[in-house]
Amino acid sequence: MIAERVSAWRIAWMMAGFVVWSAAFVALYSVLSVGCAFGWDEILVMGSLSLQRVVLVALLLVSLGTGWVVVRVSAIHREAAGGAGLTLKPFVESVAWLAAWAALGSTLFSLGPVLFLTSCY
């Protein structure tokens, strides 16, 4: 067995994407309830869009942007470590990169519905 010492910093990048996803999830869920309690869905800004919708979509965009930064940084780390193509070498950097993509997809899948679902009632 070949043992490799992996620094905590490299391990942390494996979690970074889903840390962004979970922070975005908590932020969106709580702002949704706060907005409904304050009646943001009845305040119209930008034509027919409610303040509630604008705030939620802005949070979604910030989450997707942050997730994209994690994807790019982990891709740069992976290339610097010699990784290329759809392989798991080097293992830690490749998993970090693929997890960042998975987290970005999950953010769009689980939070994207703020674009069209009814938010209050």
Place this chain on the structure above:
Amino acid sequence: MAATAVLALPLAACSGPLSTLDPAGPAASNIAILWWIMFWGAAALFLLVGVLYALAFYRPQMLSRFSVGQWIVGGGLIMPTIVLTALVTAAFVLGERLIPKPMEDQPPRVYAMAHQWNWQFGYDDAEGQTLQLHIPAGAPVDVVVTTSDVIHSFWVPRLAGKVDAIPGHENVLRIEADRPGTYRGVCAEFCGDGHTRMRFAVIAHAPEDYEAARAAAIARSGR
């Protein structure tokens, strides 16, 4: 015999006065449809996994034609994405239908006030209160639910989903009974040692009988 009894046990909840699988109105029907979609989806996936498991034992060469990468991407990424997208879409479409959105012909509002441990019902267009909720059949009714003490939950399984009764807050639940009848309701949030006794009924009347029946019920509860 024992096997029949074991099989019959889970089916015992499929009918009866508190069955969500025996819907009597549009809101409860949407919830039942979602339940059946989830049930058959889960059954199909269970069957698929069972077949793969059996093949791994009896026809391993059939499975070894696929590479490990194909199993991981196909079974771990593509299949769950398809299944989750289908289930989430169904849940969104059916869930949106349950929301009491403003209508051109706004439904009448009734008021459900929860106490430890009973319910009182009031009406927009009538003085007085009743101990059972009286509604006209065949038309939507918005139930405004709140409480004078702790959190309770208003649930009439054959008519709609449940909605919490929160102190200082009003939640609105749109219910509709297709036909006249008595539909049982319960408190669905533990609220103290009288919780299990906190039952009520929604009595749906033919539209022409509704006002007289409700007036009689208000007169009875006033005594």
